[in-house]
Amino acid sequence: MKSLIKNAREKKGLKTRELAHLLGIDQALISKFESGTRKPTKDQVVKLASLLEIDYETLMVAWLKEKILYEIGQDEFALKALQVAEEEIRYVAKNNTNTLSKSLTTLLTQIDVLKAKLDSFRQFDSYRISQTLELEYTFESNRIEGNTMTLRETDLVINEGLTISGKSMREHLEAINHQEAIAFIKELMKKNTSLIEREVLSIHNLILRGIHPEDAGRYRKVQVMIKGSGHTPPQPFLVAKEMEDYFIWYETNKNKLHPVVLAAEMHERLVTIHPFIDGNGRTSRLVMNLILLQHGYVIANIKGDYDSRMSYYKALETAQTQNNKEDFILFVAQIEKESLERYLAIIGQ
Incomplete structure (x- = not known):
C-alpha cells in the first residue's frame, strides 16, 4: 500500500506537504503512510483514492490486507481464523445483497x-x-x-x-x-x-x-x-x-x-x-x-x-x-x- 500511495502522489506531481494540506493532516503522517510505519484511517483511504486517482477497490484491498496481517499475521491460528472469517463474510454478503426488483x-x-x-x-x-x-x-x-x-x-x-x-x-x-x-x-x-x-x-x-x-x-x-x-x-x-x-x-x-x-x-x-x-x-x-x-x-x-x-x-x-x-x-x-x-x-x- 505504501508504494501505491507514493507512486500515485509522485505521478500527480504533488509534494508530501501539498497532499497533507489537501487531506487536512500533518505532513509527517504522509511520510509515515509512505514508509509503512503508520496506517491511514478508512476515511483517509477514501480521500487518498479520490485525490490521487487510485482505484478505490485496489487501495482498500491493500489497506485491509495490511490491517489483517498486522493484527493476526504472526499468530499460529491465523490461517484457521481467516478461513472461518471468510465463510462468515460470504454468508453475510449473500444475505445482505440488495437485489434489484x-x-x-x-x-x-x-x-x-x-x-x-x-x-x-x-x-x-x-x-x-x-x-x-x-x-x-x-x-x-x-x-x-x-x-x-x-x-x-x-x-x-x-x-x-x-x-x-x-x-x-x-x-x-x-x-x-x-x-x-x-x-x-x-x-x-x-x-x-x-x-x-x-x-x-x-x-x-x-x-x-x-x-x-x-x-x-x-x-x-x-x-x-x-x-x-x-x-x-x-x-x-x-x-x-x-x-x-x-x-x-x-x-x-x-x-x-x-x-x-x-x-x-x-x-x-x-x-x-x-x-x-x-x-x-x-x-x-x-x-x-x-x-x-x-x-x-x-x-x-x-x-x-x-x-x-x-x-x-x-x-x-x-x-x-x-x-x-x-x-x-x-x-x-x-x-x-x-x-x-x-x-x-x-x-x-
Whole structure:
C-alpha cells in the first residue's frame, strides 16, 4: 500500500506537504503512510483514492490486507481464523445483497440496449443536437424550481444575450448560470475525474453565482425546511459530516452499482442532505447527469410541467420519509430511457 500511495502522489506531481494540506493532516503522517510505519484511517483511504486517482477497490484491498496481517499475521491460528472469517463474510454478503426488483432490472436492461445502439451511432452526434438538448435541460430544470421563462426566452437569454421584458434578473441569471454549469460538468466528464467535494461545491457556485454570492459554493449555516415535504434536512452543524459520508458512500459504491442506479442514488442522497441554502435541486440533478455522462449515457431531463414535477417530488418524498428508494430510482431510470429514445429518434435511428 505504501508504494501505491507514493507512486500515485509522485505521478500527480504533488509534494508530501501539498497532499497533507489537501487531506487536512500533518505532513509527517504522509511520510509515515509512505514508509509503512503508520496506517491511514478508512476515511483517509477514501480521500487518498479520490485525490490521487487510485482505484478505490485496489487501495482498500491493500489497506485491509495490511490491517489483517498486522493484527493476526504472526499468530499460529491465523490461517484457521481467516478461513472461518471468510465463510462468515460470504454468508453475510449473500444475505445482505440488495437485489434489484424485476421491474427495475427489466428497465435497466432496456436502457443498456438503447445505449449500446447509441454507441454504435455516435458518429451522428453533433454540436447542434447537444446544444438543443442542453438548452431544453436548462429550461426544464429551472422550470421545476419556479422559473417562468419559456424555452424560446431561455434560448434568447443564453444564445442571443437578450433581456426578456417582465422577467426578473434572477430568472435571467438562473438560465445563464445553469448553462455554464452544464459546460462545467462536461469538462469534468472529459477529464474523467472522480466526484469529490470540490467539484460539487464548484457546480453549486456556478448555480448561485450573482444570485446569492455569499452562499454560492458554501454549505448552509442555518436550518431549512422544504415546502410541502415531510422530510426535515439535517441541522447545519451536521452538514459537513453528512457530506463527508456522502462522498465515502460514492467511492465505496461507484464500481458496484449500475450507473443509472448510482446516479439516482447520488441525486437523492444530496437533495436529502440539502446542504445548501438554495440551489439543491439543480445541483443534485447536475451531479446525477455528470455521473450518467461519465458512463456514456445521455442527460436525463426531468420535465418541469405540473404532472412530471409532482411525480418527481412524490418519488423523492417516498425515498426521504419511508426509506424506500425504489420509486425514485425507477423514476430516474424511466427518464433516462425516454431521453435515450429521443436522442436516437433525433439522429434518425
